Amino acid sequence: MADWVKRDMEGWGRWPVISAEVARPETRADMVKAVGDSQGDGLLAYGLGRSYGDTALHSGHVVMTTRLDRFLAFDPATGWLKAEAGVSLEEVLRVFVPRGFFLPITPGTKFVTLGGALACDVHGKNHHVDGSFSNHVRSFELLTASGEVLEVRKETHPELWKATVGGLGLTGVVLSVELRLTPVAGPWIEMESVRVEDLDHFFAVSAESTGFTHTVGWIDCVTTGKAMGRGIFMRGRHAPQGIEAKKSLLGRVVDAADRLLDVPIDGPGWLLNQATVKAFNEVYFRKHPRGQKNSIVHYEPFFYPLDAVRHWNRIYGKRGFLQYQMVLPKTPDQRPLREILGAITRSGFGSFLAVIKEFGPTDNGWLSFPTPGVTLALDFPNHGAPLLELLERLDAITVEAGGRVYLGKDARVSRESFQRMYPEWEAWKAARDAVDPKGVFRSTMGERLGLVTPGGRS
Numbered sequence: 001m002a003d004w005v006k007r008d009m010e011g012w013g014r015w016p017v018i019s020a021e022v023a024r025p026e027t028r029a030d031m032v033k034a035v036g037d038s039q040g041d042g043l044l045a046y047g048l049g050r051s052y053g054d055t056a057l058h059s060g061h062v063v064m065t066t067r068l069d070r071f072l073a074f075d076p077a078t079g080w081l082k083a084e085a086g087v088s089l090e091e092v093l094r095v096f097v098p099r100g101f102f103l104p105i106t107p108g109t110k111f112v113t114l115g116g117a118l119a120c121d122v123h124g125k126n127h128h129v130d131g132s133f134s135n136h137v138r139s140f141e142l143l144t145a146s147g148e149v150l151e152v153r154k155e156t157h158p159e160l161w162k163a164t165v166g167g168l169g170l171t172g173v174v175l176s177v178e179l180r181l182t183p184v185a186g187p188w189i190e191m192e193s194v195r196v197e198d199l200d201h202f203f204a205v206s207a208e209s210t211g212f213t214h215t216v217g218w219i220d221c222v223t224t225g226k227a228m229g230r231g232i233f234m235r236g237r238h239a240p241q242g243i244e245a246k247k248s249l250l251g252r253v254v255d256a257a258d259r260l261l262d263v264p265i266d267g268p269g270w271l272l273n274q275a276t277v278k279a280f281n282e283v284y285f286r287k288h289p290r291g292q293k294n295s296i297v298h299y300e301p302f303f304y305p306l307d308a309v310r311h312w313n314r315i316y317g318k319r320g321f322l323q324y325q326m327v328l329p330k331t332p333d334q335r336p337l338r339e340i341l342g343a344i345t346r347s348g349f350g351s352f353l354a355v356i357k358e359f360g361p362t363d364n365g366w367l368s369f370p371t372p373g374v375t376l377a378l379d380f381p382n383h384g385a386p387l388l389e390l391l392e393r394l395d396a397i398t399v400e401a402g403g404r405v406y407l408g409k410d411a412r413v414s415r416e417s418f419q420r421m422y423p424e425w426e427a428w429k430a431a432r433d434a435v436d437p438k439g440v441f442r443s444t445m446g447e448r449l450g451l452v453t454p455g456g457r458s
């Protein structure tokens with residue numbers, strides 16, 4: 001018997017909060033026992049809780065994976081690393097950057113487990129060149145509902161692979177991942193940032209950035225009219241050997257010990273309103289000089305600017321916040337994207353951070369998020385029903401355009417919209433029902449979207 005404790009659980013957006021029986025198994029054997037314990041009530045793995053909504057929540061049993069945190073094998077000649085699924089990206093960087101290796105793909109925070117990265121098939125700033133997380137994974141071990149552990153490879157279990165990669169923890173518990181790290185000369189990134197004056201300018205700069213492996217933009221989603229989509233475009237690549245010699249170019253080295261900023265308490269509800277969001281967007285845009293700035297920066301501020309402030313999600317107060325991230329196929333006039341930005345400005349619910357990026361070609365899991373096109377991610381304080389109405393309008397525009405919402409950040413998409421966004425969901429469900437016929441693995445999100453049936457059998 002694992003030690004189960006009743007706890008309130010939440011994702012990074014702090015909404016919703018769901019109470020669950022929670023255990024933190026320390027070994028693979030304990031994890032297998034935990035699956036046995038929970039049969040009637042359903043089970044779900046929980047990594048570092050960096051998904052935003054109800055992706056990692058479940059009202060039955062939840063197993064935290066962070067004690068499964070051992071490195072199992074590494075080949076410095078090829079970069080192949082095998083590690084337990086509870087190892088965090090932070091730990092991989094801490095151990096392997098000094099040895100000349102970097103993560104092939106990283107999301108905008110390093111406080112994510114390998115298992116969570118696989119289950120959401122995360123993408124990074126280099127998606128247009130390198131695809132998503134699963135493109136760099138050779139195999140993973142999956143603890144299934146029957147208690148059996150399978151070594152899953154694309155070639156040996158093609159359907160289980162496509163169901164588990166991006167499969168939101170609903171096919172079993174990933175115990176270990178075999179991932180190929182990328183060789184790098186050191187921790188430095190050659191970076192250029194370009195001020196873009198509107199959306200057309202953003203796409204023009206994105207198109208001329210082919211020499212950069214990593215690209216991303218921040219856009220102001222409060223300003224309308226001709227300047228709609230103005231912002232800052234950032235592009236970078238790992239710096240070559242010898243950059244340390246050019247000391248005058250190097251930015252400040254930031255490491256974990258520098259992360260002194262913290263938000264120790266919940267922000268008051270009034271902190272984030274239309275006026276503060278507008279002011280922030282104006283200042284951020286004006287701070288950047290017209291044209292282009294070149295610099296050499298440490299990977300921390302380039303990849304993880306938000307990790308510098310611990311618990312930044314508390315700024316949004318006790319009611320939490322919702323992130324909305326969608327991808328839209330590109331059209332010559334970017335009409336759906338303009339409609340989305342227009343609907344947000346008209347609603348008055350601005351977003352502090354609006355991150356925009358172009359995705360490249362994809363070949364991943366049935367529920368993996370990235371598809372070719374442009375993705376936009378926005379944070380909204382939880383304003384209840386009026387905000388939910390806005391997000392439903394955004395869903396309608398997204399569905400109409402043939403796009404989809406990222407399930408790793410979602411807490412409210414309807415089943416009908418989901419099925420139109422992810423037309424391969426039936427193939428996913430057939431594969432998932434084959435590996436878990438009794439519906440042991442369940443989540444609040446899975447029940448909401450009709451991926452699993454509440455109370456058992458999927």
Ligand SMILES: Cc1cc2nc3c(=O)[nH]c(=O)nc-3n(C[C@H](O)[C@H](O)[C@H](O)COP(=O)(O)OP(=O)(O)OC[C@H]3O[C@@H](n4cnc5c(N)ncnc54)[C@H](O)[C@@H]3O)c2cc1C
Pocket residue numbers: 012044045046047048049050051052055056065085086106107108109111112113114115116117118119120121122123124167168169170172173174175306408409
């Ligand atoms: C600041 C910030 C920036 C982000 N930027 C990006 C980004 O750029 N790109 C991107 O793709 N995502 C991004 N994310 C989202 C985040 O990368 C994903 O949600 C990731 O999956 C979180 O990993 P986790 O370990 O915290 O998993 P959790 O949030 O705990 O769980 C997420 C899902 O993974 C499942 N899961 C976790 N561990 C296992 C396991 N061992 N076996 C089976 N299933 C498991 C859970 O059941 C759940 O369905 C960002 C999040 C934050 C907070």
